[in-house]
Amino acid sequence: MNKAKYKLWEITRYGISGETDLKEGIGKIVDINGCTLLRCTQGHGVVSIDFCEMKVSAGCLVVLTGDLPFIPIELSRDFHAYYISVPKALADETFYKVASSFWDLLYKHPVLPTTPEQDRLLKHWFIQTDWIINHCDTEQAKDVVRNNFYNLFVAIDNEMRRTGIEEVSNFSKNRSWKLYNDFYTLLSRHHTKHHDVKYYADKLHITPDYLYKLFHRIENISPKEMIDRFVIVSIKILLQNTDLSIKNIAAELHFDDPPYMCRFFRRMTGMSPLEYRDSVKK
Template sequence: MNPLLTTKAETFRSGSDNLEFYHNRLIKLTNGVLLFCSGGEAEITIDLEKHHIIPNTNIMLLPGSILSLRSASPDFQIHYFAYSGEMMKVACFRLDPAFMHFMKENSCYTHTRLETIRPILRMIEASAAIYADKENQFRESIAQNLLQIFFLDTYDKVQRYFTKEQLEGGNRKGQLFKKFIHLVHTNCTMQRDVAFYAEQLCISTRYLSAITKEVGQISAKEIIDEFLTLEIKVALQSTNLSLKEIADRYNFPDQSFFGRYFKKHTGMSPKEYRAKRI
C-alpha cells in the first residue's frame, strides 16, 4: 500500500516509513507530502533530479511530483505528513506564487540550524497526534491549520535566509529556464513542440534553445522528451492501460509511432519495459 496516498475519505495522513513501496518504482503523486528524514541515508529521484537524503533533510513534494527510491540504508526512516491538493490550496492561497515555485525547485533541503529543525519536529509530532485521534470532530481543520502554519513559517524563513536573486532564479536567462521547466512539467503530455513553449514564454524558439544549452547544457527538445518519457514510464508501471490507451493519452497519432518514440528514448519497446518492471 502506498503510505503517502490520500483519498477523499482520508484527506491527510501522518506517520513514519522507509519508502520501500517506492523502491525502483516511478510513482506520480496526486497529493502533496512533507517528509523529514530522521535516520539513515537514501538516494531518491524527484521528477528527473537525483537527491541524496540524510538526517534532517526536509523533502517537499507537490501534487504531480514523480518519486522513486533508488537505494537506502537499512536504518533509513522518514516522518511524513501527506495532504490533499485541496488542503494545500487552502493553506497556500495567500502566498507568493514565486515562493511555491522556489520550493518546487528546492524540494530537498538539509537543515543545519536548530531554529529551523524545531518547527518541523513540532509539526510532525502534532500531525501524528491528530491523525491518530480518529474521533476528533475537528481533526481535518486542525490538520489544515498545521499545514498552513508550516507553510507560513517556511515562507518567513525563506524570505530571511535567501536573497531575492535566489528566490527569483538569478538572471533573466535563469528565470526563463525555470519557467520553461515548469511549463514542460505541466504540458509535456500534450505538447512536444519547442515552438509551443517559446510562444508561452514570448521568446523565439532559437533563443529558448540557446538558453537551455547555456543554463542546462541540454537542448529544449531533449528536456521535453525526457519529461514525456518519464510520464510514459509511470503509466507503464503504475496503470493497467493498454499500449493503445497510453498512446492516445499522450497524444501520439497511433500505437506504432508511440512504440518507435519510446524505443528511441529508452532502448526498449513499451511492452518490453512494462514486462521488465513487473
C-alpha cells in the same frame, strides 16, 4: 488519460500520516498527493525529484509537491522516515498564501538538511499534525492542518534565507522567468498531446529559437529535452500502473504509431516499454 501513479499510502479525509521506508516505491513514480513532507530519521539514499537526483539522509526534511515527479532510486536498508500527506485541494489553499519567492527557493532545494534544534522542532510539528489528522473529525481540524502547513512553510522560508540560501537569480522577477514558469504550466497540461517545441513557443507568443535560448540560460538543457522527460514519465506511469497495450498507450500520448513510441522510449531509457513494464512488476 489515466494519471495513475504508484501509491505508497491511500489518503483519507484531509490528510494521512505514518512511517515509511519507501522500499515499495523504488524505481516507481510515487503519488505524493497535493503535498507530502518526509522527515528522514534514519539511513540514507538517493531520490529523483523533478528529474534531478538528490541525496537524502537522517536529519533531512523533504518537501514534495504534486507537480514534481518523485521517484525513490536507492535507499539503505535502515532508511526510515515519517510522512504527512495532504490532498491537492488543501495544499492549494495553503500554497496560494505563501510568497511565490518561497517556491522559487523550494523547487531548487526540496531536500533540506536540518540542525538538531530544527529537527527537534520538526519532530514536535509532526507529532501535533499527526494527532490532529488521526483524532479530530471536525471541519475546524481541517483548518488547523492547513494553518500548520502554512506556518511551517513560513518558518522554512525564514530559515532558508537566514542560513544563506538565496533566490534563484535577480532575473527571476522579470519576463524571462515568467515565460519559463508559463512554459512549465503549459507543459504539465499539454505534454501528453503536444511533443513539439513550436506548440509551446506559439502559446507563449515567442519564437522556438528564443525559447531554446531562455532554457539554456536557466536550465542548461533544451525545452525539447524537458518535453521528452515529461512524456517519458507519462509512458512509465501507464506502463507500471495500467494494463493498457503498447498500441493504446501510444494512442493516449498521441504518438504517430506504436513503433515510433517504442524507439523513443528505448532511446530515452535503454529498454523497451515491455522490458520496463516487466522490470517494475517483478
